[in-house]
Amino acid sequence: MKQYPRPLARLINEISKLPGIGNKSAQRLAFHIIDLEEEEVKKLTEALLSAKKELKYCSVCGDLTEGDPCSICSNSQRRQDVICVVESPKDVMAMERTKAFDGLYHVLHGVIAPLEGVGPEDINLKSLIKRLQENDVNEVIIATNPNIEGEATAMYIGRLLKPSGIKVTKLAHGLPVGGDLEYADEVTLLKSLEGRSSL
Amino acid sequence: MKQYPRPLARLINEISKLPGIGNKSAQRLAFHIIDLEEEEVKKLTEALLSAKKELKYCSVCGDLTEGDPCSICSNSQRRQDVICVVESPKDVMAMERTKAFDGLYHVLHGVIAPLEGVGPEDINLKSLIKRLQENDVNEVIIATNPNIEGEATAMYIGRLLKPSGIKVTKLAHGLPVGGDLEYADEVTLLKSLEGRSSL
Secondary structure, eight states: OOOOOHHHHHHHHHHHTSTTOOHHHHHHHHHHHHHSOHHHHHHHHHHHHHHHHHOEEOTTTOOEESSSSOTTTTOTTSOSSEEEEESSHHHHHHHHHTTOOOSEEEEOSSOOBGGGTBOGGGSTTHHHHHHHHHSOOOEEEEOOOSSHHHHHHHHHHHHHHGGGTOEEEEOOTTSOTTOOGGGSOHHHHHHHHHTOEEO | OOOOOHHHHHHHHHHHTSTTOOHHHHHHHHHHHHHSOHHHHHHHHHHHHHHHHHOEEOTTTOOEESSSSOTTTTOTTSOSSEEEEESSHHHHHHHHHTTOOOSEEEEOSSOOBGGGTBOGGGSTTHHHHHHHHHSOOOEEEEOOOSSHHHHHHHHHHHHHHGGGTOEEEEOOTTSOTTOOGGGSOHHHHHHHHHTOEEO
16 A cells, blocks of 8 residues: 655654544645755744753743743842742743733643652652742742642642641632633633632 | 743744644644653654654656655556556555555646646656556546646647547546545545546
């Protein structure tokens, strides 16, 4: 049987490894890419490589950044005594879009999910404890996603920080339950920030 | 307002230029890529570049190929007197999967679509006429997609070839109307090949 020419088969194979892209989509994208100008393909590959090379995680908060520490951690204009804990860098962006929070962040890079074998030691939690010990923090706002794992992680962190006496709050359930923080619109997210409750 | 770090914003921008990928999907893919091993990202970019560099269109039939002429055009075991006209290289693959056609192909790279400003001179049609003049072809099977543009293109080619006396057929409407040839299953496509009718 006729096979696709090798470079095409290889490209389809590489593209179909990406999340949410099946074989048919990978084919469609591959054919699109072959029809692009070489210049365009180069721009895409350079963007891929430079994103991979130039981006790192902030050694303080764990957010994606070019410089270390990141622009938020190194901004002395922001409140240094409130830390908002989120699951991913996307969620930092979502919070920033509300323009209602001017404290610092801490990115967990995941949530506690025992069924998937992800425990508290597998997320960026140890460095949060360290930050709280070394800095004068008055409030930790937990902004994990409003689903089972997110809520469980919020509960866990709440219990973990109880002895420290630091005020721990979480976002109000203005967020649609079962949803994804990054897809929330600014107003909903703002409401949930205003209505945050003690944990 | 906080922006994504530049390399990330650039990557998201490049990815969202791809067809069928909106901004949210582009973000999701970009974050996935940043989390990949550098080795993996290199494999992807190399596949992109080599597909673009090593693939060309066959100077005879217009199919995608590494060598020129392509493996089908240069295969003397195949019937040289039947040419199947398709819209895209994907459709060559679809036809080959039926294992019921052993003639040659001609890839139009598009269809006549006056509303989009695509006329007969904008698709790979002139070289088909030349092939028919220079070779002894007994039948042209038109296998354009069973939608309005595809049917119109089939009609157009049928009328164009009428004076030549060459038998022109098109695939039977076993194909679901309004569908896409590349998504047809082998059996449907086989049936439509068997039931092809004179144009």
